[in-house]
Amino acid sequence: MSASVSRRAVLGAGLAAVPVLSSRSPQPMEAGAYISFSRTTGAFPLVGAPVVVDPDDHPGVVRVAGDLRADIERVTGVRPGGGLAREVVLVGTIGRSALIDGLVAAGKLDVSGIRGSWETSLQTVVERPLPGVDRAFVVAGSDPRGTIFGAYDVSYGIGVSPWHWWDDVPPTRRDEIWVLPGRYSQGTPAVKYRGFFINDENPALGTWAPAYFGPGKAPGYPGGFTADFYARVFEVLLRLKGNYLWPAVWGRAFAEDDPENHRRASEYGIVMGTSHEAPMMRGIEEWNRHAVAAVRDSSGAIVTPGHDPYGGTGEWSYRLNSRAIQAYWRAGVQRMVDQGFEGVVTLGMRGNGDTSLPDGDGIELMQEIIAAQRQIIEEVTDRPAAETRQVWTLYKEVQRYWDRGLRAPEDVTVVLTDDNWGNVRKHPDPAEPGRVGGYGLYYHFDYVGAGRNYKWVDTANLRNVWEQLHTAHAYGNRELWVANVGDLKGNELPTEFFLNYAWNPEDWDLGRLGEWERRYARQNFGAGQADEIASVLAAYGQLQARRKPELLNRRITLVDGQVVYDDQQTPFAFGHRELERVTEEWRELGRRAERIGRRLPGGGVRDAWFELVGYAVAATANLYELRSAEFTNLLYAAQGRAATNSLADAAEAALARDFALADRFNSAVAGGKWAGFQTQPHIDYGDVERYGPNAGWQQPERDNVALPDVLFPAVRRVGVGEG
Known part of the structure; x- marks a missing residue:
């Protein structure tokens, strides 16, 4: 046959x-x-x-x-x-x-x-x-x-x-x-919908994916992600026993970037959703690409007309442009019905650009928005709204509506969230009646926003992740879990654990986390060094959880509007040798990882090691070396010590190693398959003087090929005899 x-x-x-x-x-x-x-x-x-x-x-x-x-x-x-x-x-x-x-x-x-x-x-x-x-x-x-x-x-x-x-x-x-x-x-999954959010995908994934899979197919938007790219995402999601995806949103529109995207999701069996800021099966970029907002004066009168495809003013404001926005939402649900893909509809509304609503946070307005969305769902599907799966995500300011008493209809899944740093803000209240739609969880392994981005390498500590997920499940949060995984590549370990735990929490109690790490090591690198690799993974998570790499910078303050660097204040105290001790811990972890890498078989296994473990350990350890040398250099320069100059040399050498590690990832690993992936700035966050008012939390908008003295405040040198 x-x-x-x-x-x-x-x-x-x-x-x-x-x-x-x-x-x-x-x-x-x-x-x-x-x-x-x-x-x-x-x-x-x-x-x-x-x-x-x-x-x-x-x-x-x-x-x-x-x-x-x-x-x-x-x-x-x-x-x-x-x-x-x-x-x-x-x-x-x-x-x-x-x-x-x-x-x-x-x-x-x-x-x-x-x-x-x-x-x-x-x-x-x-x-x-x-x-x-x-x-x-x-x-x-x-x-x-x-x-x-x-x-x-x-x-x-x-x-x-x-x-x-x-x-x-x-x-x-x-x-x-x-x-x-x-x-x-393998039993029936404990959490019904389990998946992740491709997010904060610039510059790494946004650079690599269009180059590898070809440009997006929406005219004028070559940075879009195609169905061939998403096929690879769908495959790994299913291999991890996940079923649910929020697609990328930074300048990308899943439905427009490739007309095949939704069909491909259906072919693979993936349930499609949209993020907390993208209601009614529409990505916010679908609005931004086609709408120009009207400009109003202080009285609310239109000074410059705007437009959108639905005959409105182009404003992402329900108070000022509700008819057009409702038509936009209706088209999203209609597309889901016409194309027949399996979807979960996001309710509610947030401001354009992942912010709070420009219309204020009145409960009555949000009630009106949700009621209008439910009516649209009923009219388009010709079924009661409860027969279409819906979620309302209480992200950031949206939780205030819940705290002030607003409740979504009982068939809606209420998605609770963490604080963007891996600590769940709210659990279901056992004193409240149960909900038919149940509760969900939105959790972060990557984040862009105040107080500081973190998106370069995995910084999750499985012990903390376990504790948060265990508590959520114990409180009855079991309907829909989604993790923000950033570029996905770089957050493989926490993503796999998140989906493993969502499938069967009883499989992985706290005492078995070491066993989970050994299993992860065996599956990816063979049994020979699984114990030692698991030990490195556990130590790595513990060290990263202390302070994320993006938080390694000098203390900066504004005095009379002027930027002032305090060269005697770093993220670590110089007293008690804290800086030296932490740097040495990373240095030792780097040595352990390097020894493992040398003992692994050649070829593909070493490439996989570098991608999954080796790069993150070596590059983070090197970053601590760089910052330790830099911070101490600045202190010694102020004190006029002769050792200042050798520390300047050490800092600049470490920066060169940072570039070399990224170049190995981009050029040598897997025959150059990942060209352009390691382009995420990770040095010198917080420099308001160089990078503008958002620098307190936003990444430095510089490529890693810039001159060293652009990437971090130049080290200082003292003349011979000054020390």
């Missing part, structure tokens, strides 16, 4: 009935735990077995069967076929696959433990499933995503990292792969 088995062929196979399997539920297991690399009694040989799928199953299931074939080839060097043989792998969805439904009808496959569940899979070996087939390893899903997650669980078990493409992780080569006898499942 061909790579896919036809429905007619399966239905006509004349399956003979056999005794029904036990109706017990499949045994919940850790990812891939039913895979063995040595033969045992009754095990199923995966190498050489064709992977067969019903072509009439969900497109995402047909596609993932192809990924499973490719993953088996990555590990074994042998690519499975797609036709029937004596032993086969059958992949399919209950109710959508004639392969699976035929086995169930014939009594050969018991799916009672998963049927009707949300995103649940079963892995089991079936004897004599089809004429001419002795055995089949069956991956069956309760729904299409259940099947997809089940297939990717097999990929994980045979050693393919979820980050195989994003971080060039090669699997360990295996000659044999066996599936253990039994019934296995």
Whole structure:
């Protein structure tokens, strides 16, 4: 047969009935735990077995069967076929696959433990499933995503990292792969919708993605992200057992940048949402590209007319331009209905540019906005609003509405948030009645805004992340979790942990975090140094949690409007040798990571190491070296010490190493695949004199190829004999 088995062929196979399997539920297991690399009694040989799928199953299931074939080839060097043989792998969805439904009808496959569940899979070996087939390893899903997650669980078990493409992780080569006898499942996810937000994507991702995948397809907006880019995002999201995405928003519009974007999401089985500032399935950039706001004087009279495509004034103001804004929102919901993609609709309204509303924060106005949005949903879908999944995100100032008593309709999921620094601001109140729509969580591994951006490297401490997620789940927050992951690449470890925890919090109690880090190390770098790598990961998270790299700068104050640098005040006290001790801790961690890197096999494993761990450790340790030398240099210069000049040399050498590490990432790793990715400024935040009034929190708007004395206040030198 061909790579896919036809429905007619399966239905006509004349399956003979056999005794029904036990109706017990499949045994919940850790990812891939039913895979063995040595033969045992009754095990199923995966190498050489064709992977067969019903072509009439969900497109995402047909596609993932192809990924499973490719993953088996990555590990074994042998690519499975797609036709029937004596032993086969059958992949399919209950109710959508004639392969699976035929086995169930014939009594050969018991799916009672998963049927009707949300995103649940079963892995089991079936004897004599089809004429001419002795055995089949069956991956069956309760729904299409259940099947997809089940297939990717097999990929994980045979050693393919979820980050195989994003971080060039090669699997360990295996000659044999066996599936253990039994019934296995990863269970049903604890959090229903689980995903991430691609955000703050300039300059790194915004530089790299259009160059690698080609420019955006919206006329005049070449920086847009295409369907080919998002296909890679969707794949890793599904490999991590996530199902939900907020797409990039910095000058980007998901629906316009490539007309294929929404269709591609549907093909993969991804649920699309929009961020807290983008209501009604519209990205705010869709408004900004086509609207010019009217200019008004102090009395509110229009001085300069504006316009938008809906006949309004172009103003992002519900009070002043409600009719046009409602039409804009209506078009967003209509697009979701017309294109048939699975979406979660954001309610409410925030100011343009991630700010509070220009119309004030009156409760009555927000009630009016939400009521109008719900009416639009009902009119466009021709169904009660409660039948369309909706969220209201209490981000920043929006939480004030809730605190002052405003409640969304009960079917709306209320998304609570952290404080932008990884500490959840509010949990569901046990004293309040339960909500049909439940609660969600918006959490940050990347942030742009006051008091300071952090977007260069991963700075999450898993112990703190665990504590926050554990508390949220314990309070009943279980409907929708989304993490801001910035460029995604660079935040792989916390992203994977976030989605693992959302799937099954009971798998990962506090005492097992070290085990999680060892598993992460084994999956990406092999078992040989997993313990030492896990130790480095834990130490790295602890050190980064003390102070994010963007906070390493001298203390700056304004005196009579003039910038004053206090050369004796740094983020660390010079007393008690704090600066020296912290720098030495980073220096030692850098040495440990370097030793690990040298012991790893050459080629792809070392590239993956540099991308996932090595760069972040080495570059952060070097940044501490740079700042320690710089800060001490400035202090010594003021004191006239002779050692000033050697410290100036050390600071400038460290800056050169910073450039060299970024250049290695951009030019040497994976054959230059990531050219332009390490372009995020991370030195000299807070310099109001150089970078303007937003410099207290905004990144320096400089490339890392600028002159050293542009990137940080020039070190100082003293003449011979002055010390």
